[in-house]
Amino acid sequence: MVNGDTTTVIEARGLRRRYGPEGPAGFEAVRGMDFEVRRGELFALLGTNGAGKTSTVELLEGLAPPTGGEVRVFGHDPYRRRDRVRPYIGMMLQEGGFPADLTVTETARMWAGCITGPRPVPEALELVGLEGRADVRVKQLSGGERRRLDLALALMGRPGLLFLDEPTTGLDPEARQRTWQLVSELRDEGTTVLLTTHYLEEAEALADRLAIMREGRIVVSGTTGEVLDAQPARIRFTLPDGVGPERLPLSVPAAADGQRVEIRTRALQQALTEVLLWARDAGVELVDLDARSASLEEVFLEVAGQ
Numbered sequence: 576m577v578n579g580d581t582t583t584v585i586e587a588r589g590l591r592r593r594y595g596p597e598g599p600a601g602f603e604a605v606r607g608m609d610f611e612v613r614r615g616e617l618f619a620l621l622g623t624n625g626a627g628k629t630s631t632v633e634l635l636e637g638l639a640p641p642t643g644g645e646v647r648v649f650g651h652d653p654y655r656r657r658d659r660v661r662p663y664i665g666m667m668l669q670e671g672g673f674p675a676d677l678t679v680t681e682t683a684r685m686w687a688g689c690i691t692g693p694r695p696v697p698e699a700l701e702l703v704g705l706e707g708r709a710d711v712r713v714k715q716l717s718g719g720e721r722r723r724l725d726l727a728l729a730l731m732g733r734p735g736l737l738f739l740d741e742p743t744t745g746l747d748p749e750a751r752q753r754t755w756q757l758v759s760e761l762r763d764e765g766t767t768v769l770l771t772t773h774y775l776e777e778a779e780a781l782a783d784r785l786a787i788m789r790e791g792r793i794v795v796s797g798t799t800g801e802v803l804d805a806q807p808a809r810i811r812f813t814l815p816d817g818v819g820p821e822r823l824p825l826s827v828p829a830a831a832d833g834q835r836v837e838i839r840t841r842a843l844q845q846a847l848t849e850v851l852l853w854a855r856d857a858g859v860e861l862v863d864l865d866a867r868s869a870s871l872e873e874v875f876l877e878v879a880g881q
């Protein structure tokens with residue numbers, strides 16, 4: 576473990592979490608996770624339902640002890656040394672669970688009362704666009720507004736490390752964009768963020784680094800660029816009638832379904848150049864030409880559901 580290393584905010588080594596007893600009566604949701612999150616970066620944890628994201632995040636937040644391995648947050652065990660870690664983290668859980676009869680302002684004030692040096696309540700509500708709903712009871716908020724209140728409370732203590740567990744679930748597209756903007760700004764100001772999400776475009780838009788989990792383990796990780804580069808790019812087009820796929824240059828291995836051709840390549844620029852030069856020299860017009868790098872969604876489908 577790197578202790579006192581100020582550039583590493585979260586460090587997990589061989590992290591495990593079992594629910595219930597050893598053996599078939601229990602279930603190991605986290606099965607040896609190794610990763611670190613550096614100061615000021617946004618790290619996204621992705622995975623299908625039940626992959627173990629929330630189980631992992633709860634260990635990082637100090638809500639439960641690991642059954643194996645170690646985790647350090649700001650150099651401390653977040654479960655045993657909660658006192659050293661809690662003041663510096665903000666948590667947005669999947670279910671906030673606040674008293675439904677209090678108003679938004681009352682809830683925020685109650686929360687602020689538990690924090691040293693909190694943001695002023697109006698400032699926290701304005702950050703998430705809830706200033707117009709300050710006197711509304713929590714039970715009258717929409718699902719998306721409740722998520723935004725959860726976020727306002729997580730930000731109340733100006734945390735150096737922010738845990739966002741599916742922060743935009745239930746938000747309409749405008750509120751989602753606004754949340755992305757806010758999260759980007761917080762990161763730009765130096766806040767370290769650990770995000771779990773089901774929205775791959777959210778991870779693509781926000782994450783500096785990401786990890787995809789499957790059955791309690793990390794199966795792919797790296798910067799968004801590294802993860803995308805590991806997957807082949809794709810070129811697609813349709814050949815005109817009378818021009819068979821066998822006439823394509825042999826240097827680009829292509830799969831054809833009738834006149835429709837698909838080329839998968841790790842050297843997109845080179846393959847595309849060859850195809851275009853061939854088409855020009857042969858006087859062939861490629862219909863519906865489409866060339867693109869792999870998307871995070873393709874990588875996810877490839878590795879998460881195996």
Ligand SMILES: Nc1ncnc2c1ncn2[C@@H]1O[C@H](COP(=O)(O)OP(=O)(O)OP(=O)(O)O)[C@@H](O)[C@H]1O
Pocket residue numbers: 594595602604622623624625626627628629630631
């Ligand atoms: N308290 C518990 N007791 C037993 N099993 C549990 C408990 N909590 C979670 N699990 C199991 O652990 C596995 C991982 O759950 P977890 O909630 O961490 O997944 P997740 O990746 O966050 O999923 P989602 O995307 O649906 O939120 C699931 O199979 C779940 O059923």
